[in-house]
Structures are given as C-alpha cells and as structure tokens.
Amino acid sequence: MYYRPSFLPAVRCRRGNAVAELALVMPVLVFALFGVVSGGLVFDRYMTVVQLSRNAASMFSRGTNFALDGNKDLLLLGQELSITRTGGEGVIYLTRVVLAPAGTANEGQLVISERQVIGNTAFAASAIGQPNPAIWPHPDKPAPNGEVKDYFEEPSAVASVPATLMTLPLGESMYIAEVYHATDGLRFGGVWGDTGRMSAVAYF
Amino acid sequence: MQRHRIHTSRRGQIILLFALFIGFLISFSALAFDLGYAMVVRAQLVTALDAATLAAIRYAPEGPSAMSDAAQRTFSANLPPGRLLVSNSSISAPTITPDNGAMNVTFNGSANIPTFFARWFGTDSMTISAQTTAARRDRNIVLVLDYSGSVSSVLPDIKQAAKAFVNSFSDQTDQVGLVIFSTSGRIDYAPTKPFKSDLNAAIDAIGSENYTNHAIGMYYAYRSLLELNDSLKDMKMNEIVFFTDGRANWFPGRFNVTLGPCSQPVVDGVYGIGGGYYSRVLSQLAPPSPARPPVVAGCAGWASGTNALQSIQALWYPPTSPTAGEIFPEGIALAGFKNSAPPLFDNNMSSAEREQIAANVVDNLARKVRRDSVLKPRIHVIGYEGSSTLERSVLERLSNCGGCANVDATDAADTTQAKGKLVLASNQAQLMQAFLEVSGFIGRITQ
Numbered sequence: 001m002y003y004r005p006s007f008l009p010a011v012r013c014r015r016g017n018a019v020a021e022l023a024l025v026m027p028v029l030v031f032a033l034f035g036v037v038s039g040g041l042v043f044d045r046y047m048t049v050v051q052l053s054r055n056a057a058s059m060f061s062r063g064t065n066f067a068l069d070g071n072k073d074l075l076l077l078g079q080e081l082s083i084t085r086t087g088g089e090g091v092i093y094l095t096r097v098v099l100a101p102a103g104t105a106n107e108g109q110l111v112i113s114e115r116q117v118i119g120n121t122a123f124a125a126s127a128i129g130q131p132n133p134a135i136w137p138h139p140d141k142p143a144p145n146g147e148v149k150d151y152f153e154e155p156s157a158v159a160s161v162p163a164t165l166m167t168l169p170l171g172e173s174m175y176i177a178e179v180y181h182a183t184d185g186l187r188f189g190g191v192w193g194d195t196g197r198m199s200a201v202a203y204f
Numbered sequence: 205m206q207r208h209r210i211h212t213s214r215r216g217q218i219i220l221l222f223a224l225f226i227g228f229l230i231s232f233s234a235l236a237f238d239l240g241y242a243m244v245v246r247a248q249l250v251t252a253l254d255a256a257t258l259a260a261i262r263y264a265p266e267g268p269s270a271m272s273d274a275a276q277r278t279f280s281a282n283l284p285p286g287r288l289l290v291s292n293s294s295i296s297a298p299t300i301t302p303d304n305g306a307m308n309v310t311f312n313g314s315a316n317i318p319t320f321f322a323r324w325f326g327t328d329s330m331t332i333s334a335q336t337t338a339a340r341r342d343r344n345i346v347l348v349l350d351y352s353g354s355v356s357s358v359l360p361d362i363k364q365a366a367k368a369f370v371n372s373f374s375d376q377t378d379q380v381g382l383v384i385f386s387t388s389g390r391i392d393y394a395p396t397k398p399f400k401s402d403l404n405a406a407i408d409a410i411g412s413e414n415y416t417n418h419a420i421g422m423y424y425a426y427r428s429l430l431e432l433n434d435s436l437k438d439m440k441m442n443e444i445v446f447f448t449d450g451r452a453n454w455f456p457g458r459f460n461v462t463l464g465p466c467s468q469p470v471v472d473g474v475y476g477i478g479g480g481y482y483s484r485v486l487s488q489l490a491p492p493s494p495a496r497p498p499v500v501a502g503c504a505g506w507a508s509g510t511n512a513l514q515s516i517q518a519l520w521y522p523p524t525s526p527t528a529g530e531i532f533p534e535g536i537a538l539a540g541f542k543n544s545a546p547p548l549f550d551n552n553m554s555s556a557e558r559e560q561i562a563a564n565v566v567d568n569l570a571r572k573v574r575r576d577s578v579l580k581p582r583i584h585v586i587g588y589e590g591s592s593t594l595e596r597s598v599l600e601r602l603s604n605c606g607g608c609a610n611v612d613a614t615d616a617a618d619t620t621q622a623k624g625k626l627v628l629a630s631n632q633a634q635l636m637q638a639f640l641e642v643s644g645f646i647g648r649i650t651q
Contacts, residue, residue: 021218028222032229036236043240047247054251061258062648164280171368171640172262174281200248203281204255 042183042198045081049179050200052079052092056118057177057202060094066116067137067144075118081181083119090181090197091119093126094146097159097174104152110159110168112136116146124180124197132156165203175204234321238330245288245317246332252282253295253313253336260298260309261340262647265374271298275311283315292316303339305439307377310337342440343378343646344395344432345370346425349410350448352386354591356412358632362447362588365639366407369445372643375400381428382406385421387414387454391428418452418566422583422602426573429581442579443624443646446602447639449588451595452562563598570602574621584624584645586638590631599626 056066056075064071072085075092082088096114100106112131131148135157138147151157161176168174180199256275263274279295293315301308314333322330347366355362370380381395382403393399393406425444434440573581585603587594600606603624625645629638 018218025218025222029229032233036233039237040240043244046244050244050247050251054247054254057251058254058258063645162281162284164277164284167277171637171644173644200251201282202251202255203278204258 045181045183046198046200048080049181049198050202052081053177053179053200053202056092056094056179057175057204060096060116060177061173061175061204065146066094066118067146072118083181085118087120089120089123090179091117091121091123092180093117093128093176093178095126095128095159095176095178097128097161097165097168097176098151098172099168099170100152101170106152106155106158110161110165110174111151111157112148112159113151113157113173114146114148123182124199126178127201128159128161128176128178130156177202177204230321230324234319234325238319238322241320242317242330242332245290245315246334248283248288248290249293249313249315249332249334250336252279252293253311253334255279255282256295256313257309257311257336257338258648260311261338262644264307264309264340265372265378265647268298268300271300271309279313283313288317290315290317305436306339306341308337308339310335340377342436343373343380343443344429344434344437344440345373345378345380345443345445345646346383346395346428347380348383348385348421348425348444348446349407350386350416350421350450351384351410351412352416352450353412353414354416355449355588358449358588358590358635359410359412361632361635363407363410365636366447367404368636369639369643370403370407371400372640372647379432379434381432383421383424383428384410385417385424386412387417389417389420389424391424394428395432415454416448416450416452417454418446418448418562418602419569420454421448422446422566422569422573426569426576426581429579438578441646442581444573444581444583445586445642445646446583447586447588448594448599449590450592451559451598452566453559454562559595563595567598567601570604571618571621574604574618580622582622582624584642585626586642587626587628588635588638589628594628596628599628602626 052075059071059075060066064074066072066075069085076083076085081090083090083092094114094116095112097110098113100109100111102108112129115126115131115136131151131154135149135151135154136147137143137145138149140149141147148154148157161174165174178199178201180197183196183198256279259278260271260275263270275295275298280293283290283293285291285293294313296312299310301310312333312335314331316329316331318329319327347370349362349366351359370382373380375398377397378399379395379397380399380403381391382393383389384392392410393403422444425446429437429442429444570583574583583603585599585605587596587599603626604618604621605623605626625642627638627641629635
C-alpha cells in the first residue's frame with residue numbers, strides 16, 4: 001500500500017507497528033461485523049416467526065382445521081424454520097378461546113374450546129394453558145380432532161390470557177397462535193424472551 | 205528531516221483510519237440493527253392491525269363505535285405497551301367506504317420504538333406505521349325455520365336463538381329474511397333492510413304445527429333470494445341457513461293422476477307420507493300469500509286406505525306454482541322410485557322408504573340451488589336432535605360440508621359447489637350456541 005524506499009532501514013520496525021495496530025483494531029471490527037450479521041439473522045428469524053404466527057392465527061380464525069395433516073403442511077409450506085408436523089426445533093400452539101357463560105363452573109373466565117398443535121411439543125409449553133388428556137382431544141369425537149370436552153366445566157380448560165382480552169363478549173371466539181422457535185444461540189439481551197428461543201403470539 | 209517527519213506520521217496509520225471510519229461503521233450498524241428492529245416491530249404491528257381489522261368487520265352490524273372497540277381490544281392484545289420495547293402504540297378509528305355490495309374498512313396504526321445506534325446521531329426514537337384494509341361483503345341471508353309439531357316444546361328456545369342470529373347482522377348493509385315450513389311452507393318475511401324490528405316480531409309470532417317438509421322450505425328460501433330486488437346481489441354473499449329438528453316426512457311433488465274422478469295429467473301438491481295415508485294438502489294448508497294454487501276439481505284430497513294413488517307416476521319436479529316455469533324452466537326431476545312399474549307408490553311402503561324419498565327430494569333441490577352461478581348460494585344447516593334422531597348424512601349433503609370438520613373447499617362433498625357449515629345441537633341448551641356458531645361463521649367470512 002505504501003512505497004518504502006530501500007535506503008531507509010528504520011522502516012522495518014514500522015511494518016510491525018502496523019500489524020500491532022491492526023491487532024488492536026481487529027477485535028472491534030470483527031465484533032461489529034459479527035454483530036451486524038448475527039443481528040440480521042436474528043431479525044430475519046424473528047420476522048419469520050411473527051409472520052408464521054400471523055398466518056396461523058389468520059387461517060385458524062377462518063376455520064381451517066389444523067387437525068388435518070394437509071392443513072399443517074400448508075401452513076408450514078415455504079417457512080424456513082425447522083418445524084415439521086410433529087417435530088423440529090419449535091412448536092406452534094393454536095388455541096380457540098371463548099367466555100364461559102353464567103351458571104357454568106368456569107363462569108366469567110376464558111376457556112380453551114379448541115387446541116391444535118404443530119411441531120415439537122417438548123420444545124415449549126403453551127403459555128395459555130394445557131387441557132388435560134381426559135378432555136383433549138375430545139374423546140367422543142372422531143380422531144383427529146382438537147376439540148376440548150366440557151370446556152365450560154373442566155378446570156384444566158381455563159385459559160391464561162392477557163387481561164385486555166377479558167372483555168371478550170359471550171359467544172365470540174378469540175383465535176390465538178403461539179409460535180416458539182430456537183434462536184440457535186443468537187440472542188440480544190432479553191428482547192427475544194427465554195434462553196435459546198424466541199416466541200411470537202397473534203390474537204385473531 | 206522532512207522525509208522523516210512523513211514517516212513519523214505513518215505511525216498509528218491503522219488506528220487513524222479506524223478512527224476515520226468508525227463513524228461509517230456505526231452508521232451501518234445503525235442501519236442494520238435499528239432498521240432490522242423496526243422491521244420486526246412493523247411485522248408485529250401488521251399482525252395487530254390485521255387481527256383488529258378482522259375483529260372490526262365481525263362487529264360491523266353493531267356500528268362504527270362497536271367496530272372501534274373490537275379493533276382496539278384486539279390491537280392491544282397483539283401489541284400491548286412494552287412489547288418489543290414499543291410505546292404509544294395506537295390504532296385509528298375505522299374508515300368505512302361502501303364499494304359495490306361491500307364495505308371497505310381501513311385502519312391505520314402506529315407505534316414508537318427507541319433506537320440503539322441512531323440515537324448517537326440525534327435520533328432517539330422512530331415511529332412505525334402501517335395500514336390495513338379488509339372488505340366485508342354485504343349479506344343476503346334467508347333463515348329457514350322448521351315449525352313442525354315436534355319443535356313445540358323447544359319453540360321458545362328456537363325463537364330466542366333465531367332472534368340472536370338475525371340480530372347479529374347489520375340493519376344498514378345486510379338483508380335478512382325468514383322462511384318457515386312444516387307440512388307446507390311460506391316466505392314469512394322477504395329479505396330486506398332494515399329488518400331487525402319486523403323480523404324479530406315475525407319470529408315471535410311463529411306457532412308450531414303439523415309435519416316436516418324440508419324441500420318446501422328449501423324451495424321458498426331459494427325463491428326469496430331470486431325474488432330479492434337488489435341489483436348488486438350477485439356481488440354479495442347469499443346464504444341460506446336451514447334449521448330443522450327431524451327427518452322430512454312430507455314433500456312437494458308433481459304427479460300424474462289417472463284414476464276415477466281425479467284424472468289429471470299433472471297435479472302439483474304437497475304429499476305426506478306419514479300416518480298411513482297420503483294426502484294432497486297444498487290447497488288446504490298453503491297460506492294465501494304468495495298465491496294458493498287452484499284446487500283440482502274432484503281431487504281435494506285422498507283419504508287413508510284408498511288405493512287412489514296406485515297409478516301415481518313419476519316424481520318429483522320442483523314446484524312450478526304459483527308461476528309456472530319461473531325457477532326451474534327445464535323441469536328437473538328431483539326424485540325417483542325404486543320400482544319403475546306401477547304401482548310406484550303404495551300403502552305398504554315403509555316410513556323409512558318414504559323418508560328416503562323426502563330426503564332425496566330436498567338433497568337434489570339443494571344441489572340445484574347451489575348450482576346457481578349468479579347468486580352462488582351457500583347452504584348452512586343447524587340440526588336439533590332433541591326431539592328425534594337426525595339423519596346426519598342427509599344434513600351433510602344439504603350443507604355440502606363433506607366431513608364437516610373444516611371449511612376447506614377441497615373437503616366438500618361436491619367440490620364444484622359452495623361448502624356450508626353443519627352444526628348439530630343435541631339439547632335445548634345448545635341451540636343458542638349452534639345458531640351463533642353459524643352467524644359467527646358467516647360473519648367471519650371476509651372475501
């Protein structure tokens with residue numbers, strides 16, 4: 001890069017100088033580059049997760065039955081995440097929530113009337129709650145189904161959802177999609193939630 | 205010496221360069237990180253707006269302030285303050301614009317986010333905004349209610365559920381009508397708007413009587429859609445919601461009668477297949493409106509035990525009265541019999557066989573109705589199982605719901621025809637839920 005006249009012997013030690021300076025600067029440079037690249041990857045992954053939650057909740061609210069494998073595949077089509085019908089480094093919980101009317105055991109509370117799961121259930125539990133196996137999937141309905149039995153009466157059907165949703169009117173349903181996925185170790189602070197995973201939730 | 209000074213200046217060259225470029229580096233970090241973060245927040249904002257717009261559309265029947273409330277509730281559930289470090293997230297009031305048989309509903313949303321790098325350059329926060337629009341097609345809906353004798357014990361519940369059903373649509377944009385049937389049927393309230401107060405009164409006035417004739421109910425439902433004076437009806441959603449509590453045991457028909465005083469080439473009528481007799485009763489039971497077909501001389505009816513029907517032939521063509529040829533000019537046959545040679549129809553035919561004929565008639569009629577390529581009617585069925593066992597397969601065919609587990613068109617029994625919803629109520633307490641499930645389903649369709 002620079003021309004060194006051969007009659008200047010002192011230059012030899014200056015070459016070492018440059019290397020040492022580079023060595024000083026390199027960590028900062030590498031850190032900045034790594035930060036930009038990994039930050040970009042995390043953002044990209046997180047946007048995929050958010051979009052997946054939106055698509056899932058939107059389809060679910062329009063009546064798509066995710067108990068059927070074909071519909072699971074349709075949702076997963078084209079996403080770059082590792083989620084499959086029953087495995088992968090992530091999971092999608094689809095929950096339909098209604099208000100329990102007066103005179104029922106769960107009166108005044110939001111309850112889970114339907115639950116569908118796509119992906120690896122061991123990866124994360126639903127934050128909304130999990131109806132116990134005696135009432136979900138509905139034992140009296142033909143399989144596969146995601147319906148919950150006696151959701152107005154069973155304690156395990158009670159949903160844990162944000163207080164802003166508690167004004168849901170009687171007879172109205174809220175369709176919720178939760179998506180959990182591994183971050184592959186790329187995280188910044190507490191922004192993406194729990195260690196090693198990111199999540200997004202959509203309420204339709 | 206001058207040369208030497210130049211060499212001295214080369215000492216610390218990399219650090220100097222780095223110091224010069226650090227500004228650019230941070231700027232690019234700012235772009236990459238802050239804009240990436242902004243895009244993530246925008247994705248969540250769009251989710252919140254999409255959900256809010258759909259929620260608002262479901263509340264369209266209750267007016268703009270109810271739409272705003274629903275949108276606000278859904279929006280803040282999806283993007284509460286603090287989520288993704290967002291502050292001041294807000295959603296506008298809906299902008300509603302009518303558009304050829306539909307209404308377009310638009311919301312604007314915005315949220316503030318902090319910046320991480322750009323703040324070093326004096327930008328502490330950014331405002332993210334987005335807009336979503338969804339269209340709600342206006343609805344033309346005909347509610348078909350079974351008021352046969354068997355519903356009498358639950359009639360108050362049915363009326364209550366039916367009123368909740370019709371009240372869940374909009375007086376401003378939707379037209380809702382009522383058809384009732386028992387042995388015969390009629391258009392009780394032609395679809396119109398505003399409909400709420402008159403239609404609620406009409407529902408309250410229903411009393412129960414007689415037998416069950418599905419096909420006549422389906423026929424009048426379709427007829428009321430056809431007669432609807434609405435130049436945009438082909439752009440709207442045309443829905444028939446069919447409630448019944450049992451199997452059909454009567455059906456409308458057209459017969460050739462060639463016996464004694466009743467010798468007539470064609471006789472339109474309503475035919476019963478219960479109680480061990482057949483009877484032509486349309487003349488007696490049809491309401492004065494829209495028009496009562498003339499009584500055929502000498503054929504006022506047949507009594508039990510006679511063999512007057514032994515030469516009745518070929519059924520069933522859709523009723524052409526009161527205006528012949530108006531709806532089905534080609535006269536499509538909607539039912540056939542297992543025996544081709546006379547007697548086609550005799551008193552030894554079992555109730556089950558007679559119910560199959562009635563089911564066959566209404567099934568074929570429903571398929572015929574759905575084949576209308578202009579109105580593209582969809583048929584939804586609500587079944588009440590409290591008074592007698594329902595024939596589920598018939599109701600599945602009426603709604604064309606296939607397995608009925610989901611709304612995918614590919615799962616329909618006949619994929620070339622529109623798919624409806626089937627909801628069964630197994631007791632009185634589930635009636636309200638069943639009606640609201642169908643109204644909710646119709647309310648959620650936004651395309």
